[in-house]
Amino acid sequence: MKLVKVHIYGYGKWKDVSWDLTDKGIQLFFGENESGKTTFMSFLKGILFGFPKKGENQYLPMEYNAYGGTITIENDQQERIVIERIKGRKVKGDVTVYFEDGQTGDEKTLEEILKNMDVSSFQGIFHFDLEGLNGIGNMNPEDLNQLLFDTGIGGGQSVFHLQKKLHSEMDQLFKPRGKKTEMNVLVKKLEDTEREVNKWEERIDQYDELTNRLKSFKQKLALNKQSQHEINTKTNKAEKHELLIDLAKDWESKRLLIENENNIVSFPENGLKRLDDFLDKKMDKQALLRNEEVKLQVIEEEISSLSLHPQWSSMRNEINSLLQNEEMYKGRQQELHNMEIEKEHLINKMSSLELGWDKEMNGESFESIPFSPYMKGQLQDIKQRLNIEQETDQRLSEDADRLERELDFKEEAVEKLATTLLPSKEIDELKRNIKVVESRTQIDFERTLLKDQQNDMINQNKAMIKREKQQQRFFVVLSVVLLGTSLLSILFNELLVTVVSGSLFLIFLFLIITKRISIRKTKNKFLIKEEVISQRLEEKELALTDYQLSDVKKWKEELEKHQKQLSLYEQGIEHLQMLREQRKEQEKRILQCNGKIESILNELKEWCDKYHIPNKLSLEYFNSLLQAVEEWKKYEEEVNRIEKKIKQYELSQIAFEKRVEELINNIGVNDELSIIHSMDRLKHFLIEQGELEQEQNKKEHQRNHYKETVTRLKIELEEIQREINGMLNKAKVSNEEEFRHYGNDFERQTKLKNEKLQQWIKMKIIIPDENELEKVINLLLYGDYDPVEEQKRLKIDWEQLESESDELRQNIAALEKELSFLEKDGTYEEVKQIFTQMKEELQSIVKRWTIASLSNHIIEEVKKVYEKDKQPNVIKKAETLFCEMTEGKYIKVFAPLGEQRFIIERNDGIRFEPAQLSRGTCELLYLAFRFSLALNDPSYIKFPIIMDETLVNLDRTRRKRVLSILNEMAKERQILFFTCHHHIQREISDSSITFV
Amino acid sequence: MLRFIHCADIHLGRSIRTHYDMPQQLTEKIKRATYDSFEELVCKAIEKNVDFVLISGDIYDREQRYLRGQWFLKKQAERLNEQKIPLYIIHGNHDPLIDSKDKTTMPDNVHIFKKDVKPIYIENKDHDRIYIYGFSYPSKAFFDNPAPLYQHVGDRDAYHIALLHGQEKTQFGHEPYAPFTVKELVEKDFDYWALGHIHKRQLLHHNPPIIYSGNIQGGNRKETGEKGAYYVELTKSNASLSFFNTASVLWETISISIDNLNTINQLADRIEEEVYKRIDNRVYLFTIHIIGNGVLHDQLIEDNEQQNLLALMRNDIFTTPSVWIDHINVLTSPSIDRERLREQEHLLGDIVRIVDSLKDEKDISSVVNPVFSHPIMKKYITDLEEEEILEIIDQAEKKLLSPLISEVEKL
Structure with a gap:
């Protein structure tokens, strides 16, 4: 840029x-x-x-x-x-x-x-001024690293801030010696809670000890209870003893009084009063006795005036029984009369039956015939068998007649058949003719076969000859060629060829000849075979005659018809024979049957003799007779029975009459009276005597009563006297006066004894055991023992124990409460729960702290990377620049591992720290580092370097x-x-x- | 047919690992949660009138004082006793059979297995014959293979049911106590294996059923969803298993994306919407994962923003005592291409490379030292797990990259 x-x-x-x-x-x-x-x-x-x-x-x-x-x-x-x-x-x-x-x-x-460079990085890296040079002495690798680091990351400030924030975060959570950070505060709470947990655990751990203590307290309490119980028993006794004192004194004085008096040992109980009572009773009884004795005398006299028949008691029963049988007697009389009539009627019937058979019986009576069902059965059997045999005889005679008729008819039919049969000569002629005609048909067939055979043979012969001739022709051509060859070879002087072809020619020539001979032989063989067949053909031709086939059919029909007639005839003869045999058999059977009838009739005769029955030959007669005899025997039996019964009845009637007579005599009636009148007299006697008896019984009953009363009164008087005597004896006195004196003394002594006994019982109620009671009385009256004092002493002991038990009970209650509390109370677990939650909270905060701490650690690690990887480049470059600036006077610049300072090595090997260098050299070193840093700008921004003087x-x-x-x-x-x-x-x- | 309930890992008295500063009402509920869950289970047993109840270990945490737990178990056992329902219990690694005998005497229907596998024979109302096997840990650590201890007594027509507290070998995340394999158990030819120890409910095998019923109350944010027990109807040929929830406090995790969201308020609305979709009349403890990438990322990566969001959630949005936002986990990512950054020679590249090497080493002890070696702090904090360390490294990287990223983009 x-x-x-x-x-x-x-x-x-x-x-x-x-x-x-x-x-x-x-x-x-x-x-x-x-x-x-x-x-x-x-x-x-x-x-x-x-x-x-x-x-x-x-x-x-x-x-x-x-x-x-x-x-x-x-x-x-x-x-x-x-x-x-x-x-x-x-x-x-x-x-x-x-x-x-x-x-x-x-x-x-x-x-x-x-690239997020901030003003301080800009100042640090790209802006050089004199102030920086002045601070060079303090320059160390850490600052350098910080500068490197800060500029090395786009937003160096962010890392710086981040680290700062992390530190503040960590500090907020935890400081090793802090008091207000989250963790420190929580840990303080944890310590408090743990102390509480421990306190609880100690308290719970005392459970066993408390349980043991509770057990010992309970035992002690039980012992106390036992002791108190014993004291109670003793107190109880002493109280009883206290009650005893007065009673014992009273009792003792009575005992002594009784001891010193003459003791009346035996005296009847309530003697005086009882004696007076007895005397009063005695007088009463005596008066009554006299009265009763007078009444008895009067009644005795009345009884002796009454009189009864001497045998009354036995007679009464007999008369009564006779009266009861009187009706029966009358009934039997009537029945006897009826039976006589019946008997007569039956006898009449019997004689009329016998009269009906009188003529037939030949003087024999029905009585002499011993009729029985067996006998009747025998007759039935004979009758049956005779019937069967007679029937069989009749059937056999009929069969014999039928057979005779059939035989006559059959004989006639066979004779007729015999006339229709052919003579044997004629039959033989017919059979021969048929045979001849049938053999000619066979020859025709054979001849056709032979002709086919002959044609086949001729064809085969022709084919074979043709084949042989073809072979022959081939051999001829081959021998001609070979001959040619041998001739030519002779011409050309080829000796070997000549010899070979010549010999081959000869061989073929020989073969041709042999072939020809074999053909001829074969031809001859065929001709011979053909001749044989032709001969056989001729023979066949000759065998044929002039007969025609239509004749044969007619002959056969005739022959068949004869055969049928013949078989019919033979059957007829056979049947005839059979019928004759049957007739013979039948005759034999009839004879047997007649014999049997004879023997049965004999048997019947024997039967008649045995049973005294006249032998008349009609079976119906026997039947009727037997029927009449059977009826007669029945009536006879009935008559016998009635007679027996009449006899019995008559005996009973006689016995009754005799008894009546006896009784009448007995009552003193001597007149001859009918049975009816006698019976009336007896009835009258019975009533009269009965009334008399009743009167006598009544009087006797009264007499007995008076007798009894007298006896009883006498016994009572004796008893009273005995009692009086007993009392006197018991009191050991002889008279009443003495008795009365003794009685008074005895009553007084008895009263005293009773009073003593009363006292004793009262004392026994207090102490039931007599031995003990005696001991206690002795102790109380004559010993040194005061139950009242004893009670006071026991009470003190008891109260002492009670107060001890109270204390024990309180302790037990407290312990039980504590134990139950320990078992049931959830506070420990609550505290423990809170403790766990606090720990969990702490663990979370620790994690948060760890995250912050680890983040910080990572930054530190990154810094180290810079220190290790990036810083060396800067130092190396600075070393080069510094060496150049000092014209090689200083050759090395380095930061010792783990130390936060630079070391500069001069070309003579001497080492310096920056502070030891001259100001100018130090400024050069600073410039060298700054240039190196700016050139190593990790942001690659290539920012202009600004140098200010x-x-x-x-x-x-x-x-x-x-x-x-x-x-x-x-x-x-x-x-x-x-x-x-x-x-x-x-x-x-x-x-x-x-x-x- | 047998009818019974199988549960395990009750952990009576175990504290629930949620965060501090909860409303009192919620703390009360959470403190009772495990007890409530077990009580619910007992109600179910009574309602179904089961033949018996099985507890496969870890009824209490011995490390915590479990006096109340014992008292509570006794009360619940008494309820079952009134209905004549027996209770079969084994002790696990958290409540081994130690020398000092338990302080509370249990009612007669409670059968606690000793350290040897000794089958108990019973008959139910239908006169089915049943053998129940099990053993309790004699001490906290038990590393032997338990399978050989279970010996079938014969009587093949009867039912054979085993209780076992231990770790199936393919499972992880729990101490490897009493390790066994499913195959070993299947070979034993028992009718039902009631397992305990693993808190996540799972069906290891169908026939015979080999089952972890899981714990009955989620104890931390990893133990999400419904928790409870299995109601089992067992015949010799078939088993019907139905899980039923007993927990009244449930852990849930929801993920909310910040894609297309422009303000924290919008995010809060989204969270509220999602949370209300999930809840019912039970208490819910939520872990919110905020994911995705969007304009909110730079803001959310700030620690104080996260804390503000959490405070907003807890204090202003979810004022009902049935919802508690336990934790907000910001997992949003800046729209960066880490791969591209790693290749570049500038600060961001350096950061990515350093983070990568940290992830490889997985060691941040020097960083956390001031806290983790602090004489007081160290008593209360738990060492970070590898997973957590990786998460922290990720978070730290985002914390650095996000503010720097906008500048990087301009490079």
């Missing part, structure tokens, strides 16, 4: 003035002091980076309105750009950038053009060397040199602008 034109509208002393700048070598600006050099330089800076701020020298024109101007620059692409900055609302002024193509731009465009302190030689370096640099870079010194103006011979 080069400045090609500067136009000031108004700036400090400058008003509407413009300069064209050279594009070759150093552009010198010469002017005396106050000529406007500094104003010009300020104008350049102002146009590029903004007018100076308030408080600085703003170079506002005094009597002129226009403020600002333009700078025309030419970029690397030789494009001219006009930058105009004029007064605006802002102090830095308003910028307009004009491009060659007519486009315009603003501040931003300008920044882009300047920088060479004044140098001697001429050094100045010349520096100028030569500048001139060299000016080829690549625009250099604006400001001076007020003429000699410098002269030394820089290039174009110059002079300010006046």
